[in-house]
Amino acid sequence: MGKRTSPELESGRNDNGLGGNGRDETIYRNLFTAIVENHLAPGTKLPEDTLAETYGVSRTSIRKVLQRLTHERLVDVRLNRGASVAQPSVGEARDIFSARRVIECGAIPLVVSKATPAALDGLRDLVRRETAAQERGDWRESIYLSGAFHVALIGIAGNETLTDFLTQLVSRSSLAIATYGSPQTASCRHSEHDDVITIIAGGDVEGAMQWMDRHLRDVERTVVFAEEEPAAADLKKILEEVAQRRTKLR
Template sequence: MRKGLSTERSGGRGENGLGTGGRDEAIYRNLFVAIVENHLAPGTKLPEDTLAETYGVSRTSIRKVLQRLAHERLVDVRLNRGAAVAQPSVSEARDIFSARRIIECGAIGKVVAKAVPAAIDELRELVRREHAAADRGDWREAIYLSGAFHVALIRVSGNETLTEFLTQLVSRSSLVIATYGTPMTSSCRHSEHDDVLDLIAAGDVEGARAWMERHLKDVERSVVLVEEEPSALDLRKVLDEVARRHRGER
């Protein structure tokens, strides 16, 4: 089973106090993968009892996991109302992509500076796997590897804090795609990811930054095209509007 979006090196960092080998870590990873790979559709309720029985633990551990996922904005927890897979709003989706542009473009300078050949080779291997998955029609794997590539790229900068932020943004992007993307929205269509590696290998910072800017705008445009559906909240406003028109005002 995969581990987060870490692409390899997650074998016990033992540094911070988040994934410190508790037995809930496995449960967390399971739920995390289920959500970002869209096995659980946005809005799906996540009752504590069900999860507790599923994983054979008590609700205590489940609650811990759910709160962690809530902090990462992958699930929504409302008071006395339980947890559900998050449904990012359109404005939240825009914020996510905007934040990704700022972080990924802003960090590309350090990425280029620190991109030793070995690091680039690892990234190329990731792209190769992504293409292989796409070629055999495994879209879920391809999308996953596409996200993993973006995270791995920033990791080269050596900034763990930024890498963590981006990891969250990439997983939330999966939710956005699941919520607003059309079936064929394969995020990075035929993945020009190799191109940016060429620019990085050539030491072309500005070129790489421009590529990233364009790439992320492409991804966003291919997804968030549709506006928010009525969604029961502005239902009242919509109906009022219809009523006014019907009465002949305007």
């Protein structure tokens, strides 16, 4: 697995609020990364026994981690049927990007007012690493850093609650991308990200908000044009399609 030296993303606070004593924190991060970086495809079942063996702990700990991921909407749990990697519906995917527009645009005034040179340098560094990853074709790292950039940008506002919300939205965006988008189109193209740093550095609130709105709409557009159910509503529809084919053939 990619050894990640700087966890810019990953669930808000690492001193996690529940009784995570380090071990299940590790398990959580492993699963989180596996899901968000699309090592586990949406819909993949996550049996408690398997995970328990994998990490050498009892199901108890696994269930705790699974519950956390469920709360973050990265896994779905149905009664007596266990957990699986979440498959955002088209509607959910839209909601996620809509919510991102609300939060990321709405936080821009705070960000601009609190943007220090040091903070902007941190952003620039992320962009540098993002373009580097992009040039060497490491799309996984590229997507990761793209998300990390958005989180870090809002992080400048200094509002932990908002940052947590956005972190969750960015993770879920990755899931939506994995479910509907083509991998290469997914990461924000040509490091547009540099542009917004300039705009923010110039103190142009209105411009930054417009940039962000357009940027997020661009990303969404490359992703959700699949329009209809991913693999669900299968049987009936498939059978009907088959029926039509056969009538055509004869």
